[in-house]
Amino acid sequence: MKEIRMHGRGGQGSFAAAEILAVAAFEDGKISQAFPSFGSERMGAPVQTFVRLSDRKIRSRNHIYEPDYVIIMDPTLIVDIDVLKGMKSGGLVLVNTEKKPEELKFKSELDFDRIRVIPATRIAREITGKAIPNAVMMGAFAGFTKEVSIAAIKRAVMERFPGKVGELNAEGAKKAYSMMKEGEK
Amino acid sequence: MEKLWEGSRAIAETIKMCRPKVISAYPITPQTHIVESLSQLAADGDLVAEFINVESEHSAASVVLGASATGARTYTATTSQGLLLMLEVLYNIAGMRLPVVMTCANRAVSAPLSIWNDQQDSFTARDSGWIQLYAEDSQEACDLHLMAYRIAEDKRIMLPVMVCLDGFFISHTFEPVEPFEEENVKQFLPDYQPLHYLTPKNPLTFGSFAEPDKYTEARYIIHRTLEESKMVIRETAEDFKKVFGRGGGDLVEDYFLEDADFAFVAMGSIIGSLKDLVDKLREKGEKVGILKIISFRPFPGKEITTALEGIEKIAVLEKAVSLGSGGILVKEVKESFYGRKKTPQINGFIVGLGGRDIPQDSLENIYREFHQGSGDASFVDLNYELLGGK
Numbered sequence: 001m002k003e004i005r006m007h008g009r010g011g012q013g014s015f016a017a018a019e020i021l022a023v024a025a026f027e028d029g030k031i032s033q034a035f036p037s038f039g040s041e042r043m044g045a046p047v048q049t050f051v052r053l054s055d056r057k058i059r060s061r062n063h064i065y066e067p068d069y070v071i072i073m074d075p076t077l078i079v080d081i082d083v084l085k086g087m088k089s090g091g092l093v094l095v096n097t098e099k100k101p102e103e104l105k106f107k108s109e110l111d112f113d114r115i116r117v118i119p120a121t122r123i124a125r126e127i128t129g130k131a132i133p134n135a136v137m138m139g140a141f142a143g144f145t146k147e148v149s150i151a152a153i154k155r156a157v158m159e160r161f162p163g164k165v166g167e168l169n170a171e172g173a174k175k176a177y178s179m180m181k182e183g184e185k
Numbered sequence: 186m187e188k189l190w191e192g193s194r195a196i197a198e199t200i201k202m203c204r205p206k207v208i209s210a211y212p213i214t215p216q217t218h219i220v221e222s223l224s225q226l227a228a229d230g231d232l233v234a235e236f237i238n239v240e241s242e243h244s245a246a247s248v249v250l251g252a253s254a255t256g257a258r259t260y261t262a263t264t265s266q267g268l269l270l271m272l273e274v275l276y277n278i279a280g281m282r283l284p285v286v287m288t289c290a291n292r293a294v295s296a297p298l299s300i301w302n303d304q305q306d307s308f309t310a311r312d313s314g315w316i317q318l319y320a321e322d323s324q325e326a327c328d329l330h331l332m333a334y335r336i337a338e339d340k341r342i343m344l345p346v347m348v349c350l351d352g353f354f355i356s357h358t359f360e361p362v363e364p365f366e367e368e369n370v371k372q373f374l375p376d377y378q379p380l381h382y383l384t385p386k387n388p389l390t391f392g393s394f395a396e397p398d399k400y401t402e403a404r405y406i407i408h409r410t411l412e413e414s415k416m417v418i419r420e421t422a423e424d425f426k427k428v429f430g431r432g433g434g435d436l437v438e439d440y441f442l443e444d445a446d447f448a449f450v451a452m453g454s455i456i457g458s459l460k461d462l463v464d465k466l467r468e469k470g471e472k473v474g475i476l477k478i479i480s481f482r483p484f485p486g487k488e489i490t491t492a493l494e495g496i497e498k499i500a501v502l503e504k505a506v507s508l509g510s511g512g513i514l515v516k517e518v519k520e521s522f523y524g525r526k527k528t529p530q531i532n533g534f535i536v537g538l539g540g541r542d543i544p545q546d547s548l549e550n551i552y553r554e555f556h557q558g559s560g561d562a563s564f565v566d567l568n569y570e571l572l573g574g575k
C-alpha cells in the first residue's frame with residue numbers, strides 16, 4: 001500500500017486533488033481511498049488530505065502518519081508545520097513552488113534528491129486563469145511517481161470539473177506531467 | 186461494477202434505489218452531502234419524491250412522521266445537534282410504530298462545538314425505540330439502508346430504523362462501492378404496503394392519549410417487538426446475502442474469534458483499523474479477534490456472550506460516554522455476562538471523541554497493556570498537558 005499525505009490551505013482544492021488522484025488510480029485498476037481532515041473549511045487555513053493506494057481492500061481510516069509521498073500545495077506551510085514528519089525512508093516530496101529544492105527550509109532534514117518542485121500555481125494561472133493548483137499538482141504527481149497514469153488523471157479532472165474548466169485543468173495537469181518527465185532527462 | 190464514490194453519494198444513490206416518496210431534511214455537517222445529492226436527484230426528476238425543505242431538524246422529523254403516517258415511505262438524515270433537536274419527535278415516531286428510515290452521520294455534540302466524529306449523538310437516542318445499526322464502511326452503510334427499510338416495514342416490526350455511519354470517516358471518504366441494480370432492489374424491497382394509514386376515508390388517531398392502565402402495555406409491546414426484531418434482522422441479512430451475494434454479519438460479526446484469548450468489541454468505522462491491527466498481531470501468532478456490533482438496538486446480548494465464549498479478556502472501545510457514569514457500551518456488554526459462572530475480564534476504553542484520530546499504535550497499546558496487565562485506561566490518549574499535568 002502507498003500512502004499519500006497532502007498539505008494545503010483552504011481554497012487550493014486539496015480535497016478535490018485527493019479525489020482526483022483516488023478516482024484516477026481506481027480507474028487504473030488500483031483500490032483507492034481519499035479522505036479529508038477538515039478544519040472548519042476556512043479560506044487559507046491549513047488542511048490535510050489523505051490518499052491510500054493499494055492492490056487490496058483498504059480498511060484503515062486513520063490519518064496517515066508514515067507517508068510514502070508528501071504533497072505540498074503551499075510552500076509557506078513548510079515553515080510552520082513539520083510536513084515531512086514520519087515520512088518513510090525513501091519517501092518522496094512534491095512541492096508547489098518557484099524555488100529550487102535546496103532553497104526550501106523544511107523543519108526536518110531531507111536529501112534534495114527526494115524533493116521535486118513545480119510552479120503549479122503559476123501554471124494553473126497561465127492555463128486556467130485561476131490560481132488553484134490542485135489539478136496541475138496531480139499531473140506533476142503522475143509524472144514524478146508513476147503511481148497513476150496521466151490519462152487517468154486527465155479523465156478524473158474532466159469528470160470532477162465538467163466543461164471548459166475541466167479541459168483547461170487537464171491541460172495544466174498534462175503540462176506539469178511533461179515538465180516532470182523532462183526533468184528526469 | 187464498483188464505483189469510487191464519496192460515502193455520502195453512495196448513501197444518496199442507495200436511498201434513490203429505495204424509492205422513498207417523501208424526504209425531508211435540514212442540512213448539517215457532516216450529513217449535508219447526502220441530502221444535497223438527494224435534493225438534486227429529486228430536482229432533476231431522477232428520483233420521484235417530494236423533497237420538503239424545512240426550517241429545522243425538529244420540523245424535518247415531524248414531516249417524515251406525518252408523511253409516514255399517511256402510508257408513504259420516508260427518509261431523513263441528520264447528525265449531532267440536529268439529532269438532539271429531533272429527539273422528541275424520534276420518540277414519537279417509534280411510539281406511533283412508523284417505519285421511518287434515517288441516517289445519522291455520527292458527530293460529536295456541543296459544547297465545546299465540534300463538527301467531527303464520535304457516536305455521542307446516536308447513543309443519546311438509544312432508548313427511543315428506534316432500531317440502530319452501525320456501519321463499518323460505505324458498502325456496509327449502503328447495504329444496511331436497504332435492509333433498514335425491509336426491517337422497518339416488516340409487519341411483525343413496524344418500527345423506525347436509524348443507520349449510523351461515522352461522519353467524515355465514512356460520509357466524506359471516497360472508496361469503492363458496488364452500486365445496486367434496480368431489479369435486485371425491487372425484488373428485495375417491494376413497494377411499501379401500509380396496514381393502517383391516515384386517509385380522510387378512514388379517520389384514525391396516531392399517538393393518542395394513553396391512561397395509566399394502558400401506557401405500560403404500549404411501551405412493553407415496543408420493547409418486546411425490538412427483542413423480536415433480532416430474528417427479522419437475521420432473516421433480512423440472510424436474504425440480502427442471497428440476493429446480492431455479499432454481506433457478513435447480521436446483529437454482530439466476528440473476526441478471528443474462534444481461537445482468540447483476547448477480543449476487541451466495537452462499532453462503526455474503527456473496525457477497519459482494528460482488522461488491520463488484528464491481521465498484524467495474528468502474523469506474530471497472537472490470538473486476537475474482533476466482535477463487531479452492528480445492531481446496538483436491539484442489543485444483541487446473547488449473541489455477544491455466545492460469540493465471546495471462552496475469551497479471557499475483552500476490550501470494549503466506544504466513541505461516547507455517559508458523563509458521570511462512564512462507558513455505555515461496556516456496561517451493556519458486561520451486563521450480558523452477568524450471572525454466568527465464568528465471566529471474562531471486560532474493560533472499557535473511550536476513544537476518538539470529537540474526531541480525535543485513533544492511530545493504530547493507540548489500538549495496539551490498548552491491546553498490549555490490557556493483555557499483559559490491567560490497563561483500564563477508560564479515556565484513551567488523554568493529553569495531560571491540557572489537564573494541567575494531572
